[in-house]
Amino acid sequence: MSKVRVIVVGAGSRGDIYSNFATIHPDRMKVVGVADPRKFARTKLQQRHNIDNENVFEDWESMAGREKFADAALICTPDRLHKDPAVAFAQRGYHILLEKPMATTPEDCTAIVSACTGSGVMLSVGHVLRYDPTIHRIKELIEEGAIGDVIHIQHFEPVGFYHFAHSFVRGNWRNEAESSFALLAKSCHDIDLIHHWAGARRCVKVSSFGSVSHFNKANKPADAGDRCLDCPIEPQCPYSAKKIYLDAVKQGHSGWPVSVICPNSYPDIESVTEALRSGPYGRCVYQCDNDVCTNQVVNMEFEGGVTAAFSMVAFTEKLCQRQTTIYGSKGELSYDGNGVRVFDFLTQSSTKHRPHSDVPAFGMNGHGGADYHLMNAFISAVATNDPSLICSGPEETLLSHLLVFEAERSRLQGQVVHCGADHGKQQGT
Secondary structure, eight states: OOOEEEEEEOOSHHHHHHHHHHHHOTTTEEEEEEEOSOHHHHHHHHHHHTOOGGGEESSHHHHHHSOOOSSEEEEOSOGGGSHHHHHHHHHTTOEEEEOSSSOSSHHHHHHHHHHHHHHTOOEEEOOGGGGOHHHHHHHHHHHTTTTSSEEEEEEEEEOOHHHHIIIIIISTTSOTTTSOOHHHHTTHHHHHHHHHHTTTOOEEEEEEEEEOOSOSGGGSOTTOOSBGGGOTTGGGOTTOHIIIIIHHHHTTOOSTTGGGGOTTSOOOHHHHHHHHHHSGGGBOTTSSOOOSOSEEEEEEEEGGGOEEEEEEESSOSSSSOOEEEEEESSEEEEESSSOEEEEETTTTEEEEEOOOOOOOSSSOOGGGGHHHHHHHHHHHHHHHTOGGGOSSOHHHHHHHHHHHHHHHHHHHHTSOEEBOTTSOOBOOO
């Protein structure tokens, strides 16, 4: 396969991770350009990948204004800044890897897909869980008839108490007006998986309920301060920023989530202390401007009577270790992050499946190695001009995103939404 040249649009956490593929496989991928308004972020990638100065940009518009100088663009900008660069680079002829969610409105998602298909370029959306070998094996077992006809899918996402506080109370995804609603930002992965496991069936009805629980001013302890560094009851608070960030650095941890709170420097005790003193991650969790759901349920009915139920909860010990049970006419399939178990009704015996994931031990082992497999599939697809290698392509990903928007509409309107053929109209309640 020929070496694929890529540009990175947005050099934050995801752009940094995806670009690591070039470090692992320098014979297959080369990063030749980067755009990011933050000098530290873009300089970090420039130095790692030896990018020419002329290909380093403060904004993506300047990069898109150049003649095409790479094969593919990795779009890893904030959620609300996905649509314009994705459309612009697609129209320039770049194949697109777009971090999830695709965009924050149905119209923008549709525009991205139209731009990519109209320009004849490939689109891969960062639904990394689709590339998890275990998730892939679940789909294979369903298609092999291991549990007969799928009847019901039960899926649960435990976000993790400190993860939610980091990302959705203090962090970038805390406020819908600045990012997007929680079901889209965090759980479009999960709705996509349910949609995937349900097969070619269309979702016909959806209902959803959820709210902001606990993280509000009404629950702030009487003696609590506005910042953890100055709070007299900080030692008794499980959401203490000192515990989550400062203690981690003191123990030698400089990766996520500590790396996120120091966007302009490497995290050490001094820089983290300053970030907690003056930045958003040092705020009391009961004194933030968060408005996204901490807990949400989504119920779905697909064609043929297949039902599905999804739950997302912030207040959990486990961190994003999804749990799934798929009930079939001939058996039951369960998954808890430690392999897949299939129970056969006829023989009343169970079989365990533990797919092997061959992932380098450094740089891209996030999401159980799925980060690596996503990039491997995308770079292979571009190198061989074979879009079938992409598991999260434009049409199916658009449908699952539209289902997320319908579910949130149901929550906001307090009624069952009947999905039209295009998932775009409510036909009754």
